[in-house]
Amino acid sequence: MPEPFTLAVVSRAPAEQRRFVHDVLADTIGAVGALHSGTRVLPVPIEFRYAKTPSMRRWAPTRTGDRPTPARLWDPGDLDVPNLRRVDVALPARLLDRWDCRLLVLPTTCGGAELDTLPRENMGILFVRQPRGSSDVEEELEEHLRDRVGAVVEPLLAPDLTARRSELRIEEFPGATVPFVLPLVTARFHPAAADESEESELLRLTVAALRAAPQLTTQIRTGQDGRRERLRSLGAAWVDNTARLASTAQNAMPDDYARRIPTVTKALDRITVVAGLADAIEMRRLRRRLARRLHEYNEEGPVVEPVVTEDPPLPPGTGYAHDRNLLAGLLRAAAGDESLGLTEQELASFGGLSQRVEEDRVEIAVMGRFSSGKSSVINAMLEVENNDRDPVLLPTNVKRETSTINIIEWAPERSLLGIDLLTATELRFLRPSGIRDGFKVAEEEVAAFAAWRASGEVASGDFVVTDMSPDGRDYAVAASRDDESFRRILDTTGGTAKFVYPHRSASAPQLPGAPVARSARIDRFDQPPPPLGASDLKTALRAVAVPSYALRVHHLRIGYNHPLLKHVSFIDTPGSDAPVPHHREMARRIIAERKCPVIYCFDGTGSFEGKEDTANLRFLASCGVGQESSRFFFVLTRRGSLDPQGTDARKQETLLKDHMERMGVGRPVTYFVETRTRNQAFDNLAEAVGKYVATIREPRLLAWIDEARHALAEVARRHEAQLEQSRLREQARKAAADRLRSQHRRMKRILDDLETSPGWGRFWAREQVGSRLQQLTRPVQLTIEGLVDKDAFDDVETTLEGQFATLNTGAEAQVREVLNGMAGKFATLVAEALPEQSIARPPYTHEEVFFTAETTLGGAGRAIWHSLWDRIFNGESRAKDITDNRGRIENPWNVSCSAGHADARRLVDEHHAQLRAEGERVAGSVAAELAALEAPADLVSADVLRDRHDLAQRYRRLLGDLRRRSPAP
Incomplete structure (x- = not known):
């Protein structure tokens, strides 16, 4: 009696594999427990076979040997035994009986090496792929599948096939026994139903196609000596094409047909009975059936209409947006209200604040x-x-x-x-893969570089290609500025191959006997991309x-x-x-x-x-x-x-x-x-x-409101001062004008000092921030410089993590101290020059750390040390390992260090700009007071000034009301 046919279910997607097996065995639902345990997948193969009485056998070394486990013990905890190798499950599953095969479910950790250990006779491989397309690991498994009797299935959910979902297409899969991917709604298998569903029929035909390849070919080889004349009468083409016949189409495995074919006689008798199907090659029939089914999916899928409620939920952040929009509206109204009598500087200040609010x-x-x-x-x-x-x-x-x-x-x-x-980029054309000796072709990057060279977007001399040796062992043999080695990739892959193999390897397509491009660095693009031409x-x-x-x-x-x-x-x-x-x-x-x-x-x-x-x-x-x-x-x-x-x-x-x-x-x-x-x-x-x-915008919103209220208070104060000065006598007006001129000159000097003062100005602040941060970064720099041997890398990630925490805490304190010093000195000088004036000191709103640690710590956590073998036979040195590993830490540290210094200098410049704007507003206010004082007494009437003062106070009260109720979620 020959071994029964086994269908190996392989997948890297646990949910899809679980759903597929669940739906195949849906009439014996308890079996799913053996496949999935809580939050983990059982890491051993599970074989399901048909039997009228359920049973389970655990294959693991025990003192008493293996013994069946009652069907009621489906709790996966019973399978958690030491050294468990395999689980055999017998079930009264109708599809297993109808298809006359066994189901071998492999762990989702299975790779190409495990596939190579599976027998090739009486076994077909069904690769269950996730519907979203193949990942890199799945493409490696698919590459192994092309060398086996196998097919690819995408298990879909019914909602994925509605008219609003994706339009399905037949995706070609050259090299497999069934040369295209089958999308199936596995929930429609209905194994307990009397009539076979179309999904179940498609899968049965696929199984038949797979079993025809190993089974019928083996039987023909076994019996060919005694049946040579009969085979000759049927034609040699029958022998060549038996691997493509799915047991001769849809009648291959009916209930009344013998479940096993012990001799070639029965197989050939069956072929003779259905000789009318001889020219209907199974792949063509299966393709037509699949195309018809996909057409039904695409044309007749139900439409899911969205539920519309009378009160739809508000968009996220609506409360904050409402308050922010109110603030922006008040600022626009104030800036556009001629009755306020704003100066040019005040208009610019309101406009700048309004722009900051609206663009945030x-x-x-x-x-x-x-x-x-x-x-x-x-x-x-x-x-x-x-x-x-x-x-x-x-x-x-x-x-x-x-x-x-x-x-x-x-x-x-x-x-x-x-x-x-x-403006520049890097591409990698070939990457090491999980396939032995195989390299993954980066199809998108190969296609992009070929198009750039053809269109002239990348000119000769504007790129550097790094080559790889033909045998694939030396990963960086040379670098050049021509694309000859890149064209060898195109010649090898033909634009379609996803994997390539070293020169003279056992697999195809093979790399030529000359270096090929591994990667390319594009230093500049000579031309812009072509116009989109899209409306x-x-x-x-x-x-x-x-x-x-x-x-x-x-x-x-x-x-x-x-x-x-x-x-x-x-x-x-x-x-x-x-x-x-x-x-x-x-x-x-x-x-x-x-x-x-x-x-x-x-x-x-x-x-x-x-x-x-x-x-x-x-x-x-x-x-x-x-x-x-x-x-x-x-x-x-x-x-x-x-x-x-x-x-x-x-x-x-x-x-x-x-x-x-x-x-x-x-x-x-x-x-x-x-x-x-x-x-x-x-x-x-x-x-x-x-x-x-x-929550995160609360400090910023409140700071904006306070800034606007302060500016309006100054407008009201200015109008009040103008109103008072309009009542002064001529002599008093002249004295006041002299005082205002002096104050205005002092404000101009203060603004100049704000930029250039060596003791407190912007240049001083930038220098102070730089020197203080330099001191704070010294421990990290010394730690990295101390990585001179392998032992020094031990616990370096922990050390650096602590140093980064200390560094960022100290950096924030030092920057805040410098900014407070600059703002405090400015406020003091303004108060001395203009005792009746006040300025709004800019808030400290820096929300991030100055020195990011993620990439530096990532480099510290992945030190690579070559083995003694590599150092002896491949010329790798420990010194180079130390240099490379230190570089993985030092390079991102240098980037982080530069970014931190730049961030601190930017913060100094922002505070300086806000202080200067505030100072110019004060100086403008003094100049406006002076101009009003020197103008004829009847230029602005007392009534107008009083109205302006009252209007500024009303705007300020509105902002106060907004602040009291903000922020809202």
Whole structure:
């Protein structure tokens, strides 16, 4: 009796694999417990086979040997035994009986090396891929699959197939037994139903195609000696094509057909019976059936209409925005009110303050894996309908859409406001992969560089190509300024291969026997990219998504008319596991450097323990999510795709929080949102974001109000003084004029000293800040300079972490002291020169640390030491390791140090500018008083001056009322 056919289910996506197996075995639902244990996936293979009586066998070394476990013991805790190797489960699953095969579910940690250990006969591989497309690790597994009998399936959820979701296409997959990807709604398998569903039929045909390759070919080889004449009569083509016949189409595995084919006779008899199907090659039939099914999905999917309520939830930050808009309106009204009689300096002061208020924006970064719902969340925040086929603002799709960093700002109408281009960049064409000897081809970067060279955007001499040896061992053999070695990549891949192999290796395509380009550094672009030629935003975004354009973009500025965008701008980042590392690095740099609020999106229907989400959580932890969690918002999307009762949703939230706790970020609040209908969780998210916006902008809003009230008080005081002076006698007016002239001259000297005084002016403050910070940074510099041997790197990350904390605390204290000294001296001199005047000292509003530590500590935590083998046989030296590892710390430290000094100098300049503006306002007020005093007595009547004074006081009272009730969330 030959071995039964085994279908190995391989996946790197735990949720998709779990859903697929669950739906195949849906009529024996208890088996799912053996596949999934709480928050972890069982890390051993599980084989499911058909049997009328359920049983389970654990394969692990024991004293009494292996013994069956009763079916009622499905608790995965019973499987938590030492040295567990495999679990065999027998179930009365109808699909296993109907297909006559076994299901071998491999752990989601399985890689190419594990696939190579699987037998090749009587086994087919079914690769369950996540619907969002393939990650780097999945592409490596797919590359292994091309050498095996296998097929690729994308398990979809029913909501992904509505008319508003993505239009599905047949994706080619050359090299596999079934040469295209099958998208299936696995929930429609219905194994217990009497009639076979179309999904179940498609999967059965796929299994038949897989089993035909190893099974029929083996049987023909076994029996060919005794049946040679009969085989000849059927034609040699039958032998060659048996691997492509799915047991001869849809009648391959009916219930009345023998479940195993022990001899070639039965196989050939069956072929003879259905000889009319001989010219209907199974792949063609399967393709037609799949195309028809996809057409039904795309044309007949139900439309999900959003629920519209009478009182829609307010956008986040509405309370703060309302108060800020009131302040801006009062400032505009005061500046435009001729009855106030403002001077030019006062008009400029009000105008500058009004501009600062209106231009202030809170940047909110939206981060996550590709197709995790980032763009959908932003659309919903802006009350834009998410429509995959005809997007109104940001495109959304089951597949990845965002290919660049997009900053969404306010504009009168939907438009592309601008494109910020890079002046230089670096590309990597070949990367080491998990495949033995294989290199991953960076298709987007290869295509971009080829297009740049062809169009003349990158001229000869403006780039440096680093080559790799033909055998792939020497990763940097030479550098040149020509693209000959790059053209060898194009010749090797033909523009389609995702992996290449060293010269004379056992796999194809092989690199030529000459150096090939590994990477390229573009020093400058000789020409701008071609015009987009797009009249609307949707067309422009599609044009920019082309690699040759996207890789030249730092970010896009997209405009949209929504009140929320008048105080908030969104940074829509590409998926952090997108195929262009260039953009994920920029997205992380923006979040780390700007310290902006972050909305992190998880796909609520998938797994949270993948490599990319885990790496992102660690990155966010380095940005302070464990200590400063208020600016991080964790969102699960696609709530509407799960059960309405909420059981699965609560389970997913628990799994996420458990995983986040293991990652060291605690158990923060999570929001399981549905962006199409804006459920209660979405409203809670909007409210939480709004409260955060109001909280972080409270000091700034109050400072603006106080500044405006102070300026209006000075206007009222000036009018009061003018009113008093209008009643002075001529002699008194002359004496007062002399006094005002003297005060005005002294104010001019004070303003000059504010710039150049060696004891307290701007130059002094910049020098003081620089020297004090230099002293504070000395311990960090000495620590880095002391990294002269391997032992010195021990605990260097902990040491630097403490030194950075001390450095930033001291830096803030020193900068604050210098600024207070400059402002205090200025205020003292003004008070001495003009006792009746007062100035508003600028508030200290610096909200970030001066010296960022994340990249420096990251370098300290990943020291690389070559082994003794590398040092002896590959010429690697310990000294070079020390230099390289020190460079990984020193280089980001130098960047952080320079940025910290620049930030401190910028703060000095800002305080100086505000002090100078305040001084010029005071000087202008004195000059206005002097001009009024010297003017004819009847130039401005006493009644007009009295009205101006009263009007300034009314504006001031309005601002006082606003301050008492601000801020509101």
